[in-house]
Amino acid sequence: MNTEIAAGTSNLIRILLADDHPSVRMGLRLILNNEPDMEVVAEAENGNQALELYRQHRPTITLMDLKMVETSGVDSIIAIRKEFPAAKIIVLTTYDRDEDIYRSIRAGAMGYLVKDSAYDEIVQTIRTVFSGRKHYSSRISEKLAERLMMPDLSEREMEVLRLMARGESNKEIAEELSLALGTVKYHINNIYTKLEVEDRTQAVVTALRKGLAEL
């Protein structure tokens, strides 16, 4: 019912901001409200709150940060899209790591913006997505393509890689995942091959750069 009313009120773009940084929210609210066709209707500081406020306000566009305390942006996108499959969500984040882009788009984000994008690009993307199309900058598309070229790491390999990034030794990884030491080494070799790296440090650095593992 609410949506009908919202849709009915001409072409006003009703926006939900989800970002844990108050200054970012304040700046965005002020500029977006300054646009004649836009209005920030709610602000969330974490992923859970974003879902709640989405239910409450049914915004037409959601700007979502990826790195928030508690539920991450990607999990939040998945949760919102599960309940509202038509939700139009744009990622607005600090990072443009391959894996973040890949996972966001797989989760259903229709746009991907980094926070240092020019203001006009942000507004333009909001309008494009509002009209029902997807919008990614050429740089983001390039990175997505690069990510798609990379052979997928298996679930297990991802687990191993994340533990490697946390600085754990093979023995510790084996214990944590209840695997034999040999199996861990086997996975690590596969990871090296897939990431096209030669040693542990390179693997972890690549993983962090591409966003395959978090700090």
Next chain:
Amino acid sequence: MLFLFATQENSKAAPDNHVPQSGLQLSSYTGYGWATAGVSLATVVFWFFRTRLDPGQASLLYMPVVIACASRYGFGPAMFGAALSFFSWDYFFLPPSFTIFVNSSRNWISLAIFFVAAVTTAHLAATGRNQAKKAQARELETLMLYEASQAISQEIEVDRLLLALVEQVVQICRASRCLVLKPAIVGTSLEVAASAGVSVMGPLMEAGVRKIAQSAMQQNRIIGLDAGTPILKQFKEMSLPAELLQGTDQEVGLYLPLDMHGTPVGVLFVGPQRDGRFYTDQEKRLVMTMANHAAVVIARQELAESAKLQARQTAVLDERNRLAEEVHDTLSHSFTGIKFLLEAATRIEAGPAATECVMQARDLAIEGAKQARRSVWALRPVRLEETGDLASAIREMAQRDTSMSGLNIDVQIQGTPAPLGDAAEENLLRICQEAITNVLRHARAINAAISLCYESQGVVLSIKDDGIGIPEEAAGNTDGFGMTSMKARAGRIGGTLSIGSRHPQGTEITISMPISIENQE
């Protein structure tokens, strides 16, 4: 047959009671002497009583001599004694005396029976003696191996293991010298990793040992060179290239590749025995057993090396992670905020809202600069080796990291400080530092206290503050507060980390670490 070595340094024969002897021959000369002496004595004694005794009773004196020879010197001397007795008895006592003829058939039968009995007894006694000797040798071998492995396993420091091993080889095998050669890095040429025994070795000789060791390793087979045969001939027999000899001195001895799952990881070289003898098969087995030990030791060393390397890599990664997190949490956050605020201020109409944006941006810039300064301090780690002990390092870190923040910090050390090992102290210091960073960033606390308590069972480190605590909604997921890396660190040193936080009454982080031998290493 005796092997004599050209390189023999020590010509006095060492007492032969350690290792089963290769030569029955050497001692048997003495045996023949004793047999002659025994038979002569028996003959003289019987000569004095010859008038009072029946000549047939002479066998009663000869038989003990034969038995004694058999049990003491083996079959050869016993047989010699038996033959000597036979003729002495016949010659001196059996009529007609002083001839080898015997006139009565009864005496013939006595002689024959004596001879058969003597041979049988000698044989039995000698067999028994040999078996006893073998058993004794085996027992000795087992004992020596036991003592060697005992000595090696008691060596705690991996780096000294090889040295302990070569020393044992020199002792057990009575070798003139023993070396372990292994490549410093896989694939490079061999270098002496440990040596014992006669230590002075000329450069030419060392070059020779290395060359032959290299080919023993390449072909993964044992090379034994003894000085009794010309080296060139031995080389030909083993189809070794004669070029190996060029420009080097040849060192005779045994070259054993150290085999680890079919791949040689080094070579054990033993020089000739101190008394110049070459190794018997049994002694070779002993050396081979020690070579197996050496292979295991090298494998253990490599494992320790790779663990060290991994620990270093982990430390580098930890530091990199800390840096990245620090930069993200302070600088990038501030700049992004400032950017959006200023963007808004320039786009909206001039007025109170725009002014508010600028003011906020300014505050954020000031705060960011302050944080950046703090980060730079925090990123320069307090070095344990500079402060000497954990307690001082924690004091210095706490004082330095909080000096610009206005947080009151109190550091208490309880119990008797004891060294906990580098890894444990380093990790405890970093946990402490991360906890303090968290307090500064998130807790909005006025006071914080660090306590480090040394107990007999272990140490307890706790960091307490009177800030806002961990917000309830984030309590289930504390990863965002740097807890993951603190927990990982605690786990790495065999400790446990617990978080006590009752919003809004501050946070307490406690790390308990049992004191173990491993940590004290």
